[in-house]
Amino acid sequence: MGDTELVGVQQALSPVLKAKALDNRLPDPILGDEYAEQAMRRLDPGYDKRRFGTSQMGLVAVVRAKAHDDWARSFLTDRPDAVVLHLGCGLDARVYRIDPPATVDWYDLDYRSVIDLRRQFLPPREHYTLIDSSVTDLTWLERIPRGRPVLMIAEGLVPYLTETDVRRLLVSVVDAFPAGQIQFDTVAVWAWRTSKWDPTLRKYGAQFHCGFNDPAELADWHPRLEYVDEAPMNDSPVLMAKAPANVRRMYRIMNLLPGMKRSTRIVRFRF
Numbered sequence: 001m002g003d004t005e006l007v008g009v010q011q012a013l014s015p016v017l018k019a020k021a022l023d024n025r026l027p028d029p030i031l032g033d034e035y036a037e038q039a040m041r042r043l044d045p046g047y048d049k050r051r052f053g054t055s056q057m058g059l060v061a062v063v064r065a066k067a068h069d070d071w072a073r074s075f076l077t078d079r080p081d082a083v084v085l086h087l088g089c090g091l092d093a094r095v096y097r098i099d100p101p102a103t104v105d106w107y108d109l110d111y112r113s114v115i116d117l118r119r120q121f122l123p124p125r126e127h128y129t130l131i132d133s134s135v136t137d138l139t140w141l142e143r144i145p146r147g148r149p150v151l152m153i154a155e156g157l158v159p160y161l162t163e164t165d166v167r168r169l170l171v172s173v174v175d176a177f178p179a180g181q182i183q184f185d186t187v188a189v190w191a192w193r194t195s196k197w198d199p200t201l202r203k204y205g206a207q208f209h210c211g212f213n214d215p216a217e218l219a220d221w222h223p224r225l226e227y228v229d230e231a232p233m234n235d236s237p238v239l240m241a242k243a244p245a246n247v248r249r250m251y252r253i254m255n256l257l258p259g260m261k262r263s264t265r266i267v268r269f270r271f
């Protein structure tokens, strides 16, 4: 990893990247992301030493990535003149997976140390810009060209922001562009409240700062914003079709617990 040190919440990119790397080694992967495998090897050369089957519980994060990819592809097919704001991008290789046409301008944003790692691990490309900033310091928005449709993707980011910051972000993006799609995932209030006991978050010294029982209500934050729909995650047909049997069994059992099926929700809005 050289001199670049990930601290606090930045380390949260690692389990998601690992899940994508392991998925790529399944005979019939969900995402099939070779970049994830290469980047994970650079981040932690021994990442696959531990038992493979248990680590694949993270496949649900791969399902989430696929849902975001599918929505993004379909938006960009309709709006090939769009600008993409991929916020809290981590080491995710979405721009390479989607490989948008040259008419799309894509921005990947995360903290400086994460962006430094991206520069080391992932290749540059045309019409693709890295922004090293906290997403909450909205001056980064001034660097984005206006007057075009926007696609905002925030995968695995919103729970780490306060509700006030999420609201300022959504309102500022809607105000800045004539039309667009906003897609992100949120956690339920109970999952936010209990996150302080989550062993992974504790290990990183990170915490969730918001949760929503009905994320569709966030459309009320701006008169031009409309809720569109939700993609399944913990009970996703893709997960149930493609995950190894032990992982499917675990999710079937977990989904019987109240609130578990919708502990994380992947949602899409338009304006």
Ligand SMILES: C[S@@+](CC[C@H](N)C(=O)[O-])C[C@H]1O[C@@H](n2cnc3c(N)ncnc32)[C@H](O)[C@@H]1O
Binding pocket: 009, 010, 011, 012, 013, 014, 016, 017, 087, 088, 089, 090, 091, 092, 109, 110, 111, 114, 133, 134, 135, 136, 154, 155, 156, 157, 160
């Ligand atoms: C769980 S990881 C998800 C990474 C990536 N979206 C993915 O799904 O693989 C959370 C990411 O959000 C970033 N992040 C958290 N808070 C942020 C903030 N205020 N500004 C910019 N990035 C932030 C972290 O650095 C990390 O890369």
